[in-house]
Amino acid sequence: MEIIRSTQALSDDVRNEILFRGDLVVFCQIPALQALQGLLDRLVRQTLGDWFEDVDVYSSDFSARMAALQQRFNVMPQTRELFAHALAQSGMDVTRNFADKLFLRCVPPTENSQAQFRGSIGYHRDTWGSNIQQQINWWTPLYPISEANTLVLYPDYWSKPVANTTAEWSFEAFREARRLARSQSSDAQIDYPYAPEAKEAINSDNGIPILIEPGDLLCFSSAHLHGSSPEPRSGFRFNLEMRSYGAKGKPGVTPPENIDNAQSEPNYHWFKPL
Numbered sequence: 552m553e554i555i556r557s558t559q560a561l562s563d564d565v566r567n568e569i570l571f572r573g574d575l576v577v578f579c580q581i582p583a584l585q586a587l588q589g590l591l592d593r594l595v596r597q598t599l600g601d602w603f604e605d606v607d608v609y610s611s612d613f614s615a616r617m618a619a620l621q622q623r624f625n626v627m628p629q630t631r632e633l634f635a636h637a638l639a640q641s642g643m644d645v646t647r648n649f650a651d652k653l654f655l656r657c658v659p660p661t662e663n664s665q666a667q668f669r670g671s672i673g674y675h676r677d678t679w680g681s682n683i684q685q686q687i688n689w690w691t692p693l694y695p696i697s698e699a700n701t702l703v704l705y706p707d708y709w710s711k712p713v714a715n716t717t718a719e720w721s722f723e724a725f726r727e728a729r730r731l732a733r734s735q736s737s738d739a740q741i742d743y744p745y746a747p748e749a750k751e752a753i754n755s756d757n758g759i760p761i762l763i764e765p766g767d768l769l770c771f772s773s774a775h776l777h778g779s780s781p782e783p784r785s786g787f788r789f790n791l792e793m794r795s796y797g798a799k800g801k802p803g804v805t806p807p808e809n810i811d812n813a814q815s816e817p818n819y820h821w822f823k824p825l
């Protein structure tokens with residue numbers, strides 16, 4: 552797996568040709584992302600205060616502020632617009648691509664951070680959830696990150712099947728569990744996995760932690776096995792993420808093969824035109 556850093560825009564076909572063979576692309580310092588980072592830095596500081604580096608992450612005050620942060624983020628119309636601009640600046644033809652919701656992930660330096668605030672997440676392929684093989688992931692940190700708390704990819708599993716829960720996981724069951732948690736309290740745990748999970752032990756020895764700067768935009772095939780740093784140890788991680796797929800590209804740009812997903816129907820309805 553090669554990480555290609557690009558200071559130039561790449562067309563959908565050129566980028567996908569790289570991603571579909573398992574390599575990664577990092578678009579360096581995208582202007583619209585720099586603007587979005589400034590906007591969200593203000594939101595984070597207004598909501599969490601400047602204290603978030605040494606806060607007690609188990610306190611109810613912390614949970615309430617994290618819930619407020621997600622709520623405020625979700626109603627800011629400029630975020631999706633600026634992210635779409637960033638995708639266009641990376642070379643994407645936004646008139647021919649579909650994307651899911653823009654997510655803000657907040658991972659405190661603790662184990663078992665709460666799924667309700669989109670905390671740390673275990674080993675998975677995003678294609679296990681959507682069942683769309685041509686889907687790709689976009690990812691950018693809001694603050695400087697370290698190996699101790701970031702996104703980790705496991706290229707050893709690119710062409711190696713992993714036993715997983717795709718046969719039994721359901722999005723409807725997740726939604727129901729989330730609704731139940733929210734009806735109990737702002738910091739109740741969701742009693743159902745957020746996405747299908749690996750059912751076998753993963754050899755994490757050769758995991759590649761992603762280290763890029765705020766303003767950089769990473770993209771990778773959603774068929775890559777990945778997850779949060781196994782034990783987030785230091786520093787908060789705030790990142791934005793989105794998934795997309797495009798209209799059929801030129802012949803020869805073939806999505807990676809499905810090697811271990813038991814679902815039959817693709818979940819195209821999670822995505823909207825950009």
Ligand SMILES: [Fe+2]
Pocket residue numbers: 675676677777
């Ligand atoms: Fe993921």
